[in-house]
Amino acid sequence: MNEGVGVVEFLSNIMNRAMNNRLGPHQISTITFFLFVLALSVSPIPAFGANDNLISKGAAARAKGKLALAEKFFTQAAAANPQGYRAMKALAEIKFELGKVKEANDLIERLLALKVTGGRQVLVYLKDEKEPVSGELVDETVVKMEMSEESSGPYMKNPMLMPTEYYRIFLSNDGKVKLFPKSQVSIKYLGIPRIIRERVVELQEKVKKKMIASTQAGGPVAMVILKGGCFEMGNEKGGPLERPAHEVCVASFTMDKYEVTQKYFQAKMNGNPSLFPGANLPVDSVTWMEANEYCQKSGKRLATEAEWEYAARGGTTSEFYWGEQMEPGKANFCDRECALNVRFPEISDGFKHTAPVSSFPPNPFGLHDMAGNVSEWVFDSYHEGYYIISPRDNPKGALLQISQKPRQGEPDSLFLAERSASRKVVRGGAWETTAFMLRPSSRKVFYPGYRIEGVGFRCAADLK
Template sequence: MNIFSKVLLNASFYLAMVCLILPQTLQAGEQKWIAKADLAVMDGKYGEAEQYFAEALKADPESPRILRGLAETKIALKKYQEAKLLIDKILAMSPSNGRDVLVFFKGESQGLEAELVDELVTPPPRTNDNMRNYLDTKGNDPIPHYRLFFKKKGKMELVPQKAVRIKYQGVPRRVYEHIEELNREVNRHLIAAQGSQKPAEMVALKGGCFRMGSAEGMPVEQPVHEVCLSPFKIDKFEVTQAEFQSIMGLDNPSHYSGADLPVDSATWFEAERYCKKLGKRLPTEAEWEFAARGGTTTTFYWGNTVKGKEANFCDKNCVMNTRVESIEDGYAGTAPPGKFPANPHGLYDMAGNLAEWTNDWMDENYYRNSPKDNPPGSHPATAKVVRGGSWESTAGFLRSSNRAAYWPKMRNNAIGFRCVSSS
């Protein structure tokens, strides 16, 4: 579904709900402008919708509903930079469960914190005689109520909807996730507007022999064996989204979007195609480990322990349940390449940030019969080797010898890549 269809779909939904929700949650002026804006969107009159949403925003500058509508309208008008400012404002708000509200009774400027338990409750009318339901219906219609749990009182109450105005706190989780998708959409267009990128910087490695694998690692990392490689060049940094889009167009699959962030979620085939378009290729597994070690024989290329400032892995800010609460590396997700110290070869993020695709198919027993000189990898199998650990990894996955494997068509926001060249 393209962005124009999304805008129309959202407008249809909100217009259908306007009579049920807006009168109780928004001021009269806001209701008027939002209703006009939604109608304009449905008619394809995005310029008018932009003006109406802007008027509504004057009345409530912090409303996620209005900010979202204006952002979607600006996207439809291809005003991506203006949309970005609105989206960033929403993403700066806290996501909520969608039930936390402030309740404003008529004549009161101070809202009461509450949880909205039921949006529509219609208690039966109070009568002394059941026959009145048939003989005297005037003023006897059910009155819609909210069922609210007032946090300070610690008490559940039914409150007539006409007696209060409710204002949602934070951004409902479902809406927040939609805004994150809009953010990725806008960022792709802003990155594309930057145009072509200068060629990626590469580091020339002389090749040579090294001990590949680890006697203390997992069985797939054994046995330790000698490998000798011919000279090759390797990208100094992980491929960024700006670099990726300059070659692949708007097909940027990244979850963590930003021109200077590494491209994530690319399949192995997309990574290979990108490298080939530049006259490069993905590194063999042996080339990758040789480059990562930088001549070291320690567990990590900086030593045998992790203190938290060497690489981007799952620290206290990480959303995964594997996070290390005692360490903070400064990033909850991916970091711009080069924010952590380089290895002895002058290569960045060879441990952490994003794990990286290699050219090899995974064979758990390959080390037992791997050729010594320039091992090309095993025969085709079902999964491609991934190296390096990532922002969602524990420290153990940052080891230079660590091996993992993923289906080549898989998209994973913890996997990126870099390219190599034989010349």
Template structure:
């Protein structure tokens, strides 16, 4: 029995190399077995990497270009030379029927703005435009965003309502209503202007200046008396932009001045002084050039009430004839900037709001309506309506 056990142990030692022979072989420098070189994660030879003074080589080189194995790049022969293609006539593909898309360069206005018979308003055609600020807004003042909206045809006054216009309205209504309809004289108490309110409103000197210190309801009542209404915010911006896609102001360009230095609006030029544009306070309506649709003072002079109740974002508006009404909202939108505004606030996309019961020296209004009127001239660009 002992002989059997001993023989079994000897056999195990022989098979497993126990007894230290394996350790001696692994550390033996004279061993004939050599370790394989590490070829890197993608199988490329480390010896081909850059040494001082050599160019960079990587495992991502084209294997066909380096002479190694792998698929070679396919070559294609062009049936033409680039120079010949540049000098050849353009390829014309014949097509029958209408084009598959509308020319994006066509202005989104179908029709021509027309002067009304009395030349005091402009009929604007139905159209589509992008509503919202197009100027840079580094301080994130405007949060309404942008919205594509479509409008039906409407009329809008070319001029802001003047003191003379408003006095005619007061004379025509019953005396019992005049006190409530009269501009708020207390708005002058904290004002920094030298002219008194009675002089501004009643004297002939300021008869053609825009009426100010009227509330939203007073402006609305005047337009109703005149058989009109306040414009919606979308209508106001559509009219002010005058078809200029992406414009900042009611005119082309990025400046409030012409090349000859003349100002295009009554506003606050800042360090140059409030009277640098010709007027330290309001200006007679129509003192500055109109936009391309014949509207005056849609930038500067006085900001203007519109019909809409204020909502922070345009998401609340419909995309067709939008008008935001909210009986619980006491604030209403004003547009256009005023004689107290800086250049940024004159932009056609800039919007502000005011309490509907507030009356200030910087806010006036103009009217709009839906009636079709007989027209006299096809071009409203001239103040006189001439061709």
């Protein structure tokens, strides 16, 4: 005898007796619960509810930690309904947990390509009906205990109380909510709900960072030797932070050819704060302390503000390193693709957010992205009157000190110390700034603990 079916038959007999002998509500509800669980485990799968059953089995296996089995069920469910986000999302999560990050990312890309909906829009295919009806899924599973006249096996031939699963769906054509037995209908999702898509985007950030971790950082970072010289720092026609213009001379030094990418940062720092993950994208959302620590661990340092502007100008004296007017294709800034209200709709640079380093041509000194992509932390602390008193030779900014690391057990103390200590200078434009910020003289000032999705860095070093 099949033990599971025998137990169900036994419980069904008890249920029938309970109904006849008028047992108490607590006793009946207890019996009903066990009957429901066992009936689901031994009942044959109806054809119309097969995909939903696969999803249920996958979820149960995942809850028990049986990821390989869950992967099998969700793979079958996703194949049966290629446009259904439920199975695809669960499968992507399991692939990620199993370390199959490339497969997980492929599934995520498919999910993100689905139409975004405000709710769970579905087509309902009724058994024996040719055309589906449209609606919105309210509840995926509603269980009702009903008397069944059908035989569910050799041991269950008499009418008995059985759990029946329904979809609760709001029908678009008549504006009513109805229950549909899963054995009689199948549903097809028409897209992905906005709130679910947001969770998928969050999952992709984790997946991409894990993909970056498996990427080899490669050889030494390319650097450019810059021969020292004198130039006019600042801009009398610029904003208040850029004035007064003054002559500055810097000694020869070397500078990273590209902004520090995430694959190098993650390999060195064992972490990645970037909002836009990608091995060859510049690290973003990094604090000044993290940038400074990375450079020190690499045997380098952050460039001084004077060195940075000298390098960004590339020996030119114009508003932009390429000329007096903004030109398309020179740098990544908030253009037509940018979703922010400062965007410049007349120009498209091809990137909504950050771009892989070297996507844009170098300046005359051979340095990439000195105008845009991400703004860059420099070494200098900010002082309002420093441009007036700045030394002519190799200025290093206002020499104020900040805490490098928080005290043990006091995670908030560092942030408070950063706010009360010094502000740091950030140079250059970024994907989220206006074209005006692409000028070499442009400056911004932030507290060193700030994380901003448009701020990264590059390193410099003394010429040996």
